[in-house]
Amino acid sequence: MADLAPYRAVLASRIRSQRSYRTNFRLDLLSSFLVGLIELAEVWILFFNVDKLGGFTFAQILLVFGMADLSFSIADMVFGHCDGITTYIRMGTLDVFYLRPQPLLLQLISSDISLRRLTRAAVGLVTLGIGLSINDIDWSLSSITLLVMSQISGIAIFSALFVCAAGVQFFLINGAEMTNAFVYGGRYAASQPAAVWNRPLKVIFGFFFPMAFTAYLPALHLLGLTGPEWLPAWLAWCTPLAALWMWVCAGLSWRVGVRHYQGGGG
Amino acid sequence: MSLRLSPYYRLLMAGIRQQSTYRLAALGGLVANVTFGFLKVAVLFATVDAAGGELNGYDIGAMSAYIWLSQGLLGSINLSGRSDLANRIKEGDVAVDFLRPLSVQGAAIAQEVGGSIWSLVPRGIPSVAMGALTVGMTMPTTVLPYVLGLLSLLLGITLGATAVYVVATFGFWLIETRGVQILYMVISGFFAGLFVPIDLFPDWLRILAEATPFPAMMMYPVDILSGRADGPESFVLIAAQVGWLALTWFIGHLLTRAGRHKLEVQGG
Numbered sequence: 001m002a003d004l005a006p007y008r009a010v011l012a013s014r015i016r017s018q019r020s021y022r023t024n025f026r027l028d029l030l031s032s033f034l035v036g037l038i039e040l041a042e043v044w045i046l047f048f049n050v051d052k053l054g055g056f057t058f059a060q061i062l063l064v065f066g067m068a069d070l071s072f073s074i075a076d077m078v079f080g081h082c083d084g085i086t087t088y089i090r091m092g093t094l095d096v097f098y099l100r101p102q103p104l105l106l107q108l109i110s111s112d113i114s115l116r117r118l119t120r121a122a123v124g125l126v127t128l129g130i131g132l133s134i135n136d137i138d139w140s141l142s143s144i145t146l147l148v149m150s151q152i153s154g155i156a157i158f159s160a161l162f163v164c165a166a167g168v169q170f171f172l173i174n175g176a177e178m179t180n181a182f183v184y185g186g187r188y189a190a191s192q193p194a195a196v197w198n199r200p201l202k203v204i205f206g207f208f209f210p211m212a213f214t215a216y217l218p219a220l221h222l223l224g225l226t227g228p229e230w231l232p233a234w235l236a237w238c239t240p241l242a243a244l245w246m247w248v249c250a251g252l253s254w255r256v257g258v259r260h261y262q263g264g265g266g
Numbered sequence: 267m268s269l270r271l272s273p274y275y276r277l278l279m280a281g282i283r284q285q286s287t288y289r290l291a292a293l294g295g296l297v298a299n300v301t302f303g304f305l306k307v308a309v310l311f312a313t314v315d316a317a318g319g320e321l322n323g324y325d326i327g328a329m330s331a332y333i334w335l336s337q338g339l340l341g342s343i344n345l346s347g348r349s350d351l352a353n354r355i356k357e358g359d360v361a362v363d364f365l366r367p368l369s370v371q372g373a374a375i376a377q378e379v380g381g382s383i384w385s386l387v388p389r390g391i392p393s394v395a396m397g398a399l400t401v402g403m404t405m406p407t408t409v410l411p412y413v414l415g416l417l418s419l420l421l422g423i424t425l426g427a428t429a430v431y432v433v434a435t436f437g438f439w440l441i442e443t444r445g446v447q448i449l450y451m452v453i454s455g456f457f458a459g460l461f462v463p464i465d466l467f468p469d470w471l472r473i474l475a476e477a478t479p480f481p482a483m484m485m486y487p488v489d490i491l492s493g494r495a496d497g498p499e500s501f502v503l504i505a506a507q508v509g510w511l512a513l514t515w516f517i518g519h520l521l522t523r524a525g526r527h528k529l530e531v532q533g534g
Contacts, residue, residue, distance in 0.1 A: 027445030035452045041471075042461045046309065049466055050316035053309070116445075172291045181298030189305055196312035201304055 007106070015115060028116030036073070036123025040065060043191060054193030059134050060223055061193060066128025068190035068215035071154030073121040077114050079162035083180060084108075085169050094261070105163065105254060137222050146218055146236060153239035154190075154214035160243070160250035161186050161209065167253030170260045182209075190214045195228040202230050210242035273368055274376040281380020292388035295341050299393045303337040307401055310462070322465045323494070327404030331492040332463050334397025336484060339419070341389035342382040343483050344426040345458055347433050347450035349378065355437035355525075364526060371431060371515075371522050378427040383420075406493030414500045415491030421507040422487045428514040429454075429479055435518060438525030453478070459485035479510040 043065055047058040056064070085108060088094040097107050137143060165179035172179070189205040194216045197205065205211040212231055220227045221236040285292075310329050314321050324332065351374045354360045363370045397403060406412070433450050437443045455461065457480035464475045464485055475481055486503040489495040495503055 024440055024442040024445040027449055031445055031449035031452055034449065038452050038456045041456070045462050045466055045468070045471075046313050048468055049321055050313055053312055053316055168294075172294050179294070179298075181295070181302055185298065185302045185305060188302070192305070192309050196308045198304075198308060201308055204301070205305070 006102070025116065029119045032116045033119035033123060036069060036120040039069065039187075039191070040123065040127060054195035055225065055228070056193040056195075059131070060219070061191075062127055063131030063135055063219045063222065064193065064215045065191045066124055066126075066131045066215075067151065067154060067218060068187065068211075069124030070121060070128050071124075071151055071214050072158045072187045072190065073117050073124050074155050075158035075162060077117040077121065079109060079159045080114055080117065082108055082162045082166035083169070083183075085166050086172075089169065089261070104258060108166070131219075135223060138224060143222055146221055150214070150218035150236065150239045153243040156243035157210060157214050157239075157246045158183075158186070158190075160246035163250035164246075164253045167250070167255075167257035170257035186211050190216070192216070194231055199230070206231055210239075210246060213239045213242035274372050277373050277376040278380035278383075281377040281382075282384040284377075285381040285384040289388070292341075292385070295385075296389045296392050299337045299340055299389060300396050302340075303333055303393065303397055306333045306337070306461075307397075313466075324463065324465070325404075327402065328492065328494065329463075330397060330401050330403035331405055332459075332488055332494075334394050334401070334403055335488045335491055336460060337397070338386075338390040338393040339422070339484055339487065340393075340460070341385035342419075342423055343458070344378065344382065344430045345451060345454045345460060345480075345483070347430055347447035347454065349374065349430045349434045351431065352434040352437050352443050352447065355434060356441055356443070361529060364529070371518050374431055374434070375424070375427045378430065379424055382423045382427065404492070410497060411490060411493045411500070414504065415487060418487040418490045418500070418504050418507060421504065421511060422483045425479060425507060425511045425514060426483045428511060428518055429483070431518045432514055432521060435521035435525050438521070438528045454480045454483070457481060458483050459488070479514060482507045482510045 043061060044058065046053055047061065051057065053061070085094065088097070097104055100107060132147075161183055165183050168179055186205070186209055189201075189209075190211040194202065194206060194212045202212075213235070217227070217231060217233065217236040218239065220231075220233040225233060227233040227235075307330065310333060311326060314324060314326055314329050319325060321329075351360070351370075354363065360370070363373070366373075398405075430450075433443065433446055436446050440446065457464070457475040457478050459475075459481060464472050464481055467475060482503075486495075486507055490500045490503060
């Protein structure tokens with residue numbers, strides 16, 4: 001474990017540094033909490049206008065939202081700052097990372113850990129708790145296994161999405177906004193009742209970026225619903241496969257990106 | 267001094283040039299806009315359908331116009347709270363800006379507005395065209411809404427820039443403003459009607475939104491361009507935009523002056 005010591009030291013220093021601008025850190029915590037709350041409000045407003053959407057009631061969608069948001073915010077805490085790579089590339093400071101004898105991606109991940117996102121994960125966790133308690137769920141070993149498995153796979157899927165986006169940045173240079181939109185679009189997709197999607201969306205966010213696997217499919221299964229065309233509830237058991245697929249994409253994107261990188265000069 | 271030689275005009279043009287350099291990024295932004303647009307189409311059309319085909323004056327065609335116009339404006343109206351100035355304040359480079367015979371506020375806003383106007387070309391117009399071609403949308407058939415809409419759009423873009431400038435000036439006191447910036451991003455997008463039109467909000471929440479400048483950045487131009495706001499109503503919305511613009515500009519001005527003193531105390 002000795003070779004992990006440098007990462008631990010770096011992470012500890014990052015955590016200290018975040019707390020040094022105190023007002024900013026408190027605002028960070030508050031805004032992360034508000035991010036979670038407002039995302040929930042977006043969903044609630046739709047259900048304020050109609051009773052059911054894509055076959056889900058508001059109580060049922062809470063389960064989808066909670067699962068998606070908890071996975072997303074944990075992935076965001078660890079991998080979310082990978083979008084900072086655009087700044088490193090443009091400023092030429094990425095080259096410094098190459099000089100160190102550690103893998104580039106690991107350095108990038110450990111360059112920051114965003115404690116501020118804890119409050120957002122809390123919103124996801126509380127929503128999930130409410131979603132699990134107010135819905136009629138048939139609790140058994142299999143449903144608990146499914147829940148735990150999909151949460152872990154969900155975190156893996158979103159983490160891979162961040163790495164995918166970072167790899168693409170080597171080509172786009174100034175494209176953080178685009179990849180952000182994809183990552184946040186992915187999160188948005190993940191908390192929707194996927195039954196409302198048309199076929200192209202089912203292909204893109206059901207399977208290519210397997211967002212439906214992070215929350216919608218597991219929720220269908222837990223609630224004992226059957227699911228729409230192309231997205232039957234039994235697919236919920238395939239979330240680890242979806243995570244594996246997403247990491248294959250992430251690996252490819254990162255490798256191709258790093259190979260493409262030619263340095264910032266200087 | 268003629269307009270062409272004005273340094274602010276040149277900064278506006280520089281903003282356009284800077285944005286137009288990153289073509290691949292603009293294409294990426296367009297792809298993201300459109301993808302997000304289709305997700306909104308799925309969930310908002312389903313909501314209108316579930317409400318029986320009409321919801322607070324939105325039928326499918328009007329909802330489509332809202333979705334694609336707001337997606338089109340996404341690249342132009344700064345709802346992210348990020349700005350170059352915030353970095354310059356953090357790094358201390360702003361001290362140099364104060365030495366120039368230019369208003370720091372005017373310069374920062376001119377450059378930001380330039381970049382935003384450019385974004386309409388590779389991102390705004392194609393997003394709207396894509397939506398119109400694939401999903402279809404209900405748009406006005408007379409000229410006036412487009413003329414007023416264009417004016418409202420320019421006001422919205424400028425208002426976005428003046429508000430983001432205010433956010434950046436907090437840096438004189440906070441140094442690191444990422445917290446404020448994210449707070450701004452979250453609240454501005456929601457109240458500007460980026461995810462759901464504010465007419466679908468419950469009354470209390472809509473009133474709360476109207477008490478902020480954010481609907482004036484995006485919702486008002488979209489309402490005017492799509493013909494949702496009729497003639498007289500358009501003028502009211504535009505007047506509100508001008509009011510918000512003056513207010514945010516004034517606050518930015520006050521904060522700049524106070525911030526400059528703070529900077530001198532720190533050793534500028």
